Amino acid sequence: MNDQTPTATERAEKLQGLGCARKRVEDARFTQGKGNYVDDIKMPGMLFGDFVRSPYAHARVISVDKEAALALPGVVAVLTAADLEPLNLHWMPTLAGDKQMVLAVGKVLFQGQEVAFVVAEDRYIAADAVELVEVEYEELPVVVDPFKALDPDAPVLREDIADQKEGAHGPRRHPNHIFTWEQGDEAATNAVLAGADVVAEAMIQYHRCHPCPLETCGCVASMDKINGKLTVWGTFQAPHAVRTIASLISGIAEHNIRIVSPDIGGGFGNKVGVYPGYICSIVASIVTGVPVKWVEDRIENLTATAFARDYWMQGKIAATRDGKITALWCHTTADHGGFDACADPTKFPAGFMNICTGSYDIPVAWLSVDGVYTNKAPGGVAYRCSFRVTEASYFIERMIDILAIKLDMDPVELRLKNFIRADQFPYHSALGWEYDSGDYHTAMEKVLKAVDYDGLRREQAERLAAFKRGETRKLMGIGVSHFTEIVGAGPVKNCDILGLGMFDSCAIRIHPTGSVTARLGTISQGQGHATTFAQILASEIGIPADSITVEEGDTDTAPYGLGTYGSRSTPVAGAAAAMAGRKIRAKAQMIAAWMLEVHDDDLEWDVDRFAVKGAPERFKTMTEIAFAAYNQAVPGLEPGLEAVSYYDPPNMTYPFGAYVSVLDIDVDTGEVEIRRFYALDDCGTRINPMIIEGQVHGGLTEAVAIVLGQEIAYDEDGNVTTGTLMDFFLPTAVEAPHYETDHTTTPSPHHPIGAKGVGESPNVGGVSCLSNAVNDAFRAFGHVHAQMPHDHWRIWKIAEGLGLHG
Amino acid sequence: MIPAPFEYHRPASLAEATGLLAELGEDAHVLAGGHSLIPMMKLRLAAPEHLIDLQDIAELKGIARTDGEGGGEIVIGAMTTQHELIASDELARAVPLIREAALQIADPQVRYLGTIGGNVANGDPGNDMPGLMQCLDAAFELDGPNGRRRVAAREFYRSAYVTAREDGEILSRIRIPLPAPGHGFAYEKLKRKIGDYATAAAAVLLTVSGGRCGSASVALTNLADTPVFAADAGAALAGSDLGAAAVDAAVAAALAAIDPAADNRGPVAFKQHVAGVMLRRAIARATERATERAAEQTV
Secondary structure (H helix, E strand, C coil): CCCCCCCHHHHHHHHCCCCCCCCCCCHHHHCCCCCCEHHHCCCCCCEEEEEEECCCCCEEEEEEECHHHHHCCCEEEEECHHHHHHHCCCEEECCCCCEEECCCCCEECCCCCEEEEEEECCHHHHHHHHHHCEEEEEECCCCCCCCHHHCCCCCCCCHHHCCCCEECCEECCCCCEEEEEEEECHHHHHHHHHHCCEEEEEEEEEEEECCCCCCCCEEEEEEECCCCEEEEEECCCCHHHHHHHHHHHHCCCHHHEEEECCECCCCCCCCCCCCHHHHHHHHHHHHHCCCEEEECCHHHHHHHCCEEEEEEEEEEEEECCCCCEEEEEEEEEEECCCCCCCCCCCCCCCCCHHHCCCCECCCCEEEEEEEECCCCCCEEECCCCCCCHHHHHHHHHHHHHHHHHHHCCCHHHHHHHHECCHHHCCEECCCCCEECCCCHHHHHHHHHHHHCHHHHHHHHHHHHHHHHCCCCCEEEEEEEEEEECCECCCCCCCCEECCEECCEEEEEEECCCCCEEEEECCCCCCCCHHHHHHHHHHHHHCCCHHHEEEEECECCCCCCCCCCCCCCHHHHHHHHHHHHHHHHHHHHHHHHHHHHCCCHHHEEECCCEEEECCEEEEEEEHHHHHHHHHHCCCCCCCCCCEEEEEECCCCCECCEEEEEEEEEEECCCCCEEEEEEEEEEECECCCCHHHHHHHHHHHHHHHHHHHHCCCCCECCCCCECCCCCCCCCCCCCCCCCCCEEEECCCCCCCCCCCECCCCCHHHHHHHHHHHHHHHHHCHHHCCCCCCCCCCHHHHHHHHHHCCCCC | CCCCCCEEECCCCHHHHHHHHHHHHHHEEEECCCCCHHHHHHCCCCCCCEEEECCCCHHHCCEEEECCCCCCEEEEECCCEHHHHHHCHHHHHHCHHHHHHHCCCCCHHHHHHCEHHHHHHCCCCCCCHHHHHHHCCCEEEEEECCEEEEEEHHHHEEECCEECCCCCCEEEEEEEECCCCCCEEEEEEECCCCCCCCCEEEEEEEEEECCEEEEEEEEEECCCCCCEECHHHHHHHCCCCCCHHHHHHHHHHHHHHCCCCCECCECHHHHHHHHHHHHHHHHHHHHHHHHHHHHHHHC
16 A cells, blocks of 8 residues: 555656646547537527628718518517616616617718618528618728827717716826827936937837737627526636626626636637627527627627737837946827727726836836727727737837947847846846846847847848848848747736726536546636646645546636636646645645644655655655545544635746847848747746747747737728738748747745736737848848737838838 | 638638638638738738638549640649649659749748748739640649630730639639640749749740751749740740840740839849849750750660
8 A cells, every 4th residue: 555656756757747748638629620619609599690780980870771681581679779778778887987889879980880780580680780770971081090080070979978077097188099008217218318328219019910810709698587597608708707807888787697718619708708799699699588699700800809019109218328228218199999909908998008118127107008099990908918018018119229220239138238138037127027037148148049049130231231242032031039928917906807806717627436526617618728737736635637637618617717818827826726726735735744643843744645744655645635525524624625726926027038030031022031949938837848849939920920920900981901811921831930948947935836817928929020020131221120920011101111112 | 810700611622612702702712722812811901701611522632644645734733732742753743844933932931831822813023833734735624603714825815913814713623735745944033032923934835846846835933923935935945946145035035025023122223134034044944955955764
């Protein structure tokens, strides 16, 4: 019985805990087409909803004639704002403290806005009926430029709040102005700028993008009129928050609402918000008494659900002549579309844009952000990044490269000179954050060595000489970025969404035979939580990951949590899992002590068991302890072995990374070939290296897309010109380059297992790295900065402007 | 993304198909591979009441070579898929330009279904095959109520989606005269990503003998509302030494023949520029190939 073989190492390996490249348990179903997504849900008598949408970006809705649609056999109902008004559901609150029309109330503010909701017996009838709803519009002048939106004589978009001087985030100075958010020390920053040796200035635009998850948004709402319970299956990244919001706006008691997120085919921030489709489906199910399904198509997803970015960042950066940065100034004009539906913590109307001092020790800084209404779709979500962090990181990483040009310095040298040093952590930034840990020099230097940075620069110089001799038409660009993320929102003291604190949770139930069910307040959309959370628990409670089932997404069973976005799952729910595991272990220790007839303090934890100190042959495994918890009457202890933890993080975590990319640009066609991409990520303690690598590849591929052409573009009339995957760039395996990944490990000092989160880092760091490389390719010709996306014709335009076409 | 209601027909012979087309009139639309029409129907930009699916018509399939007097030809059934074009060794030997271009169309999944007949008959200026067929001087056979007739590819396209095909006719076969043995060829296409239409593309077919160009043919894709057969460009190359002056003249002639429109792929100036770049590359590669093949034949 007391055989100590296998060894502790062998036993630890068997657990497949922290650090194990365990295969994803989810993939068995996904790779066999056995996932269960919203659109797989079929219920008896289920009806289908479809929207009549506005073809205009700005128009008054004169009338909506439903007669012809209602006359079509199989059409059950056509809802308009007039039908929702008696229920007070024609408007809904947004996550940003604004309100949004559920169905057009008197006017429309963006192309694709929801005007009427058709409910029919099948999808085909619904689509036919949509064509039969006759809407009379009166076109209004369109505003697509956020700067022109603030002109004194600009058309007033939001007539409902035109006279409201105070918004959710302070004073409004124009009917199209949403908020001004200011951080840092304006006077001190301006003083440094005025007396600086060198000041570099630029307008950095981060164009409007879209997360474009492969599965679009949708839901099935089912009101059971017998028991009064509403169940909604949907593509929700935050099911508990959706339940609370649904209760608040519908008046249905929260215990009578069940929100379920089944398998989700990617979210990337697009599925955080609440959309009119959800509200209309719920109302339609309440009215008809049968389940109602709504699933949007690709065009609807791209044109009407939440976009990302759309920031215009005016920057000034000051430095001494030898390259020591002395101040940073930024004014951002944020295009929010027709409604402010940003998914940020409520007290942060521009998210964590104030992480824009990046990885650098900048003594003084100033940031102001003006949110503006335009005739575009609402949104402003964190597209695979923490709230506005990609914007902030792109801004500072471009500004550093631009400053390097002004100083005639290598951009790497400038970075190394200004990095926050390892001995400065915890570091207090000029814009108010406390960076938990980091070692930027080590990471950067490791990457420079791996890619032979000096050799690359020599090769670039040779290529340039060959180009000038007319031997090649390709220029070589080298991009460097060093990003600092801020993830894991967040401490309840300053992070909430509509008043809901951004803690997260884990509930663990150990079954008598030593297997485990763990439930969390998060929801995987492809991140592999069922794999990685089981690994955290395996290491904490000594039970093999294969014996642990992780469940998420059902509000009837999971503990309350704020969901998955902003790389918060591991920093917050992962911490809750570790803390709940430690509660399990504490009780297990008492049970083991009683079983071994020793004092609690005489035991020590040994991988998967408690053993008597100095007598390792006397032990009880967690399997034995689990059974004892259910069949022994341990004096002073309740039976069973369960624990729950609600974890309120003391701080954010700050993952970082150093990236280098090398690309060849054909100056005649604008084609870009990424020939090397080296990504070093430091996400603190690493849970599953294989999943990390997969996450990095995915995030980098999104970065490639964003930089090289992914864009939600509007013409001057507010028409979306990139509403299908023909024009909206979604890379395939053909366009994705080869990636080399690497890591350093700097644990978070405040996280229970030292983990920081990684899923979004590659998007944050990848965008600036690639954009820097494109701009770098033309540096030798006096080029400073070109706005993204760097698609063929825009790159050609850079070359044309520099006279490279002869 | 749900099409309007329609009736579906699946005739087993060409005669049955043309009969259906005559009977159903302008409410009917012929369906080949469906990769242009079905997306249009899903967007409700097209709403035919009847779809006549040609996939069961065996006589519309296949690739055959005939070697007659005055030069042979290749005859391709309209329902032959892009994949089948790529897989045909016969075609690769006789008209390698087709495989080269077909490999640049969309992606493998589309090519398994997309057909050459649909591609040339639809009249979409973004399609690759129309320009290619003009370059090869192909002829299209049209079957209709009044029997069969032939129209040269170079005469077929009127404007976007408007062709010489009459409403009651079905484009049934494509006849391509065999290019001279040892000819040089190239299809150069700039596109934003896999699956995209060309930003600009150029097809070149030429022969080289004793360091001089014998004949040359040039066509361009997606640079006007029809494919562009640039006869003057070909003429500028034919008889020349294919040197810089001749190439410049050919490019100038081609650029004079195109009329690109601005879209998400770029402004007009960019398209004109890359049209020239694609054509230069195509001429260079075709010349290189013709020179190599001429050298091989000499050996």
